[in-house]
Amino acid sequence: MKDSRVLAYINLYAILGNIPILCELVPEAADTIRGEKVRLGISVKGGPSATLCFEDGKCRVEDGADNCDIKLPFASPEKFNGMIDGTVQPFPSKGFTKLGFLTKKFTKLTDILTKYLKASESDLQNPDFFRTSTLIMLHLIVEAAARIGNEDKVGKVSASNFEDGITAVMIGNYCVGIEGKGGKLKAIHTNPPKYTSSMSFESIELARNIFDGKVNSVAAVGLGQVRIGGFISQVDNLNRILDRVSYYLV
């Protein structure tokens, strides 16, 4: 059974937390918030709290929701997850004068994010869209993996066996990472300068097929489509967590 608290961490840090990446990769998203300077805090009782900091076409995520312009409090992880599903309407506790940002620009941003994360077959026919959508998924997956490793009961077992160091996850020259330290995981959304192990996808198409569950990464290793190297036990443990990622994101 999915743990709603873990799902809330994924929804906040991996789904909404993907907006900074979206703004980097999709000009339309950056344009939507250009000229804006707003801090949107989300606080989930019994779950995570973070602030999305928008400033002139860029966005970053900070832990905690005390220092914000607009605050969306949620009484439980289930309520917050309901907002992500579109079944719960959020009510801000702070920032009524900036509600326009929330209802217009932020909503537009999340619509763009949805377009890339739940891409239609016709959109995916466009190679540029395909690439961007897949890279956004890559960021989502490593962030979700870190959160599951730190918060999920089963994921914690894998994280506890993840030796200290960084696993680089590569699609061609595009590289992100996941760092383990003392059994805690952290997603790295930039190219890690050094790493102790690696998992590299032969092509963006293959990466997409693996992310979509159409190809198994173990089978792809034998065909040389996925390359693993370095401290492979890290990759092994990351793979176990990735199994949980697909479980939570279905």
Place this chain on the structure above:
Amino acid sequence: MREINRYDKSREYYERASKVIPSGVYGHQGPAEGCFVPVEAFPFFSEKAQGSYFWDVDGNRFIDYMCAYGPNILGYNDPDVDAAAAEQRKKGDCITAPSTKMIEFAELMVDTVASADWAFFAKNGNDVTTLSIMAARAYTKRKKIVFFKGYYHGVSPWTQKLDYPGIIEEDVCNNIYIPWNDSDALGEVFDKYKGEIAAVISQPYMHGNFKDNVLPAGGFWQRVRKLCDDNDTVLIIDDVRAGFRLDIAGSDHYFGFEADMICFCKALANGYNVSALCGKDFLKNTISGMTFTGSYWLSAVPFAAGIACVTKMREMDIAKVLDEKGKKLRDGLVGAAKSHGFDLRVTGAPSLFYLRIADDPTLSLHQRWVAECVKRGVYFTNHHNHFINAALSDEDIAETVQVANEAFEVVKKN
């Protein structure tokens, strides 16, 4: 410099296999779990084997230091074992009533293995480790099992971890994991779970993957034995991997203690498919009452092969032979590494040694060196212990060291 292997046919077969077999080659002999890094350096399928060699489907010959992951202890196609098996095959193998070869084999095991009062046969190591756990639970009427971290006891759900695909919490909720060589930790869990621990199960020393292998600390096993005795807990030794390569009488005998049950497979019949659980008399009645069997477990051919194999191992003092060969190889490899400025660590027993180049903590350098060796016909694996067999000659060892030298030279240049 040697010719570099090509694996065109292996690749073709693998692609064909991938269409009808999940992951092409699954498990430890497959490219993912077997850590083939890079995959291009390794063969996927064999054509034949003889002595200390196997040939792949492309005709490349390998000096084989994996020995089918342990079963090849006397040399592939050992004439004595094969003759005994062939003789029995003429008479029958899988028959409605078992052959008396089963009795002969059990008698031989009891006579050979120091802690054995009886023997029970199955097919794989996993069969007998599972039986041992069930028997310990049946005997003690307790649930909990203590494992040493880094263990491998097979693939049944109880042996796996909570984060493995297909495993549910109930499969592993009675497992207790403690660090290897930490008898204090064992004492603590006995205090914490007073009267709840059915068994302690362990390999004779820590030969887990990805890490240097670790022998037991002085007095460790004697302390474990006493703690088990004091707490009426069954002590199980999983000798599936190390069995007969340390001591023909069992690895518990080698380390100076007696297990209550000891599990064998791999080297038991030089590649014929049979495993054995041996144990102390006080557990015989418990085992007698258990429902545990399989379609091929009482087949006679593997029993005949096992008898011939154990007999031959006894006669030749197998552990001594393999230890000497392992030491020769170890010295040669370490010397080759040193001459190129590398720090090659060889850990575990010489007869089932583990390799790691310590100069690069990411192990990438080690993987490159292993790949260069394999491409030149010396079959090492990256992160699993290796195995010595009795057919390995001094010439094989010299050739291996020569290849290792070439491989060091290549990785040093690049």
